[in-house]
Amino acid sequence: MKNFESIQFLPLANTLVSLLTAFVLGAVVGFERQFRQRTAGLRTNVLVAVGAAIFVDMAFRVGGADGGSRVISYVVSGVGFLGAGAIMREGGSIRGLNTAATLWGSAAIGACAGASLMLEAVAATAFVLAANTLLRPVVSYVNRQPVDSQTTEVTTVVHLITNTDQRQAAMMVLEDVLESEQLPLSELKIDQFGENEVEIEAALSEASVDELDLDRVVASIAASPAVRTAFWAARAV
Numbered sequence: 001m002k003n004f005e006s007i008q009f010l011p012l013a014n015t016l017v018s019l020l021t022a023f024v025l026g027a028v029v030g031f032e033r034q035f036r037q038r039t040a041g042l043r044t045n046v047l048v049a050v051g052a053a054i055f056v057d058m059a060f061r062v063g064g065a066d067g068g069s070r071v072i073s074y075v076v077s078g079v080g081f082l083g084a085g086a087i088m089r090e091g092g093s094i095r096g097l098n099t100a101a102t103l104w105g106s107a108a109i110g111a112c113a114g115a116s117l118m119l120e121a122v123a124a125t126a127f128v129l130a131a132n133t134l135l136r137p138v139v140s141y142v143n144r145q146p147v148d149s150q151t152t153e154v155t156t157v158v159h160l161i162t163n164t165d166q167r168q169a170a171m172m173v174l175e176d177v178l179e180s181e182q183l184p185l186s187e188l189k190i191d192q193f194g195e196n197e198v199e200i201e202a203a204l205s206e207a208s209v210d211e212l213d214l215d216r217v218v219a220s221i222a223a224s225p226a227v228r229t230a231f232w233a234a235r236a237v
Contacts, residue, residue: 056114
């Protein structure tokens with residue numbers, strides 16, 4: 001009976017309005033994502049918005065303004081873990097960044113609704129939709145333009161493929177050659193390449209390296225018995 005005695009109909013109605021607002025606005029954002037067949041579609045964006053609204057509304061009702069502010073900060077950081085799950089690496093490219101950012105926007109919409117900032121929630125929805133729709137032609141136009149090598153930051157990456165049991169020997173060869181050529185590393189990554197081989201990617205911190213020097217460096221590395229093949233490539237960052 002105590003549960004029924006604690007029911008306050010006016011705050012309950014306010015909570016229902018907040019959740020309904022988060023549901024509708026999250027569905028608006030999610031429909032656009034679902035229409036484009038993205039990883040996080042209609043249901044995911046609705047759940048993120050409604051979940052954020054529930055936590056923020058509950059925090060304001062139980063803990064007041066201070067409690068609500070703390071929970072909002074937790075929503076901001078917590079949704080980052082959810083967004084990280086939507087980001088995938090395929091070869092040398094990264095996918096899902098826009099999906100993760102949209103989930104972050106849906107959480108912000110839900111937090112606004114949970115804090116009874118309805119107009120702010122509607123405005124946030126409009127801006128998220130604008131970013132995902134109105135800016136698409138702009139992005140397509142920019143991507144179709146020829147790339148100016150003088151204005152594009154490029155990183156040189158040396159790729160090595162070696163047998164798994166020869167990985168340490170190949171690493172030593174790579175380090176010795178780069179050290180002798182005075183080419184410092186900025187990033188080193190090792191990925192599985194097939195069943196019995198690994199690929200070593202060494203990103204050079206030197207911004208401008210002569211192609212002839214790189215050909216000589218790669219030839220020196222490939223001459224080692226521990227390395228099956230080696231090549232270099234320029235990667236825009």
